[in-house]
Amino acid sequence: MRGNAQPGAVFGWMQRHMSRRTAVLSRLVGGNAVELSASGAWVELSDGRRMLDFGSYAVTLLGHRPEAVTNAVREQLDTQTTATRLLANPVTARAAAGLAAHFPGLPRVLFGLNGCDVVEAAVKLARLATGRPRILAVEGAYHGKSLGALALTHHPDFRRGLVGSTHAVTHLPVDDPLALDRETADDDVAALVFEPIQGENGVRALDPHVLATWCATARQRGVLIIADEIQSGLRRCGESSLARALELDVDAVLLGKPLGGGVMPLSALVCRDQLFGPMADDPALHTATFAGHPLACAAVPPTLDMLDRLAGRGAELSAAFGAGLHDLAAEAPETIRAVRGRGLLWGLQFDSAATADRAVAQLARRGLLVSPCLSARDTVRLLPPMVSSDDDLAHALSALRVTVGTSRPAVAR
Ligand SMILES: Cc1ncc(COP(=O)(O)O)c(C=O)c1O
Structure with a gap:
């Protein structure tokens, strides 16, 4: 592993020298793995898994390492x-x-x-x-x-x-x-x-x-x-x-x-x-x-x-993703209370903060990273980068669909 650090050591350093709660949360989201590298819309983990990054708190609009x-x-x-x-x-x-x-x-x-x-x-x-x-x-x-x-x-x-x-x-x-x-x-x-x-x-x-x-x-x-x-x-x-x-x-x-x-x-x-x-x-x-x-x-x-240059692609992605999210909300009205967004900034409001927190961890397990909203804990932010492919959107929507319980798990990528 790069930097000769095993994930256990990374979490140990975080617990001892940084925030204990952040360490626990990132261990939960990463399933005991840590991030190792990232390119485009995807992040690679220390256990060989990949996660689609629709999070990163709105920084990676051009994806990772354009x-x-x-x-x-x-x-x-x-x-x-x-x-x-x-x-x-x-x-x-x-x-x-x-x-x-x-x-x-x-x-x-x-x-x-x-x-x-x-x-x-x-x-x-x-x-x-x-x-x-x-x-x-x-x-x-x-x-x-x-x-x-x-x-x-x-x-x-x-x-x-x-x-x-x-x-x-x-x-x-x-x-x-x-x-x-x-x-x-x-x-x-x-x-x-x-x-x-x-x-x-x-x-x-x-x-x-x-x-x-x-x-x-x-x-x-x-x-x-x-x-x-x-x-x-x-x-x-x-x-x-x-x-x-x-x-x-x-x-x-x-x-x-x-x-x-x-x-x-x-x-x-x-x-x-x-x-x-x-x-x-x-x-x-x-x-x-x-x-x-x-x-x-x-x-x-x-x-x-x-x-x-990517603004046109951003508009295409926005239309497709927004339509997918509205369909999802219509299929699960008890779990998803609202869909709000524009462009490549979308919010899914869940029935409670606890459901939203669970969704963040479950989505990560299904290979999708999202960002919680810092001032509205019942809402999860979805921030697709402009370099997302159509397959990436489909992967994100499928992970969301399984997470809100409206379809059965798909075969892992
Ligand atoms: C609208 C807005 N202003 C200011 C900030 C603060 O930015 P930073 O966390 O980079 O200091 C944020 C961060 O999310 C933001 O969304």
């Missing part, structure tokens, strides 16, 4: 891996220019490594640019778990014991178009931050009419508008930006997850000059040692190119 991306990163690995950050770096600058070209009207780019890095940067810049303290987010929102981002995340479980350490955020009720009007009466709100589709909250799309009303009022009141598309953007849901496709006049789009091609950790804030203003005045205002790392930025041009 060749164009690994080639670009490998070339960069052989050229320069660390930026001096005093000299200009062409790879980082080209990645910024590529992103800005992808989002016309949003010319400024700030890189991070994780989603919450750019949530925090956007909130900080919005407060400085407007001189106002408050932020509006949305009930059900998920924006990450570092302290600044956590203030915007709505689920109380993630904030237990931390009240007082996060900054002033008000969460708007999803179905109240007048909520923003009420909350901005005192001219003390810097920004509205929203996910067009709340992925972690069970794949729930916000009402476009409510969003349009909020954004129109925000514009009148000088409130900056920030679309967190870390999960739903970059064509996961068909469009590069759902907010822009809805013609919402946003000041910034936040990107992450698949931005590094599923190869490198990378996130970006792509925004207008006004939001970026404080950085233009003082670039040292928001820095991080590894932000704009050339190895990660080398992944951006091939990733954007592949996402565009």
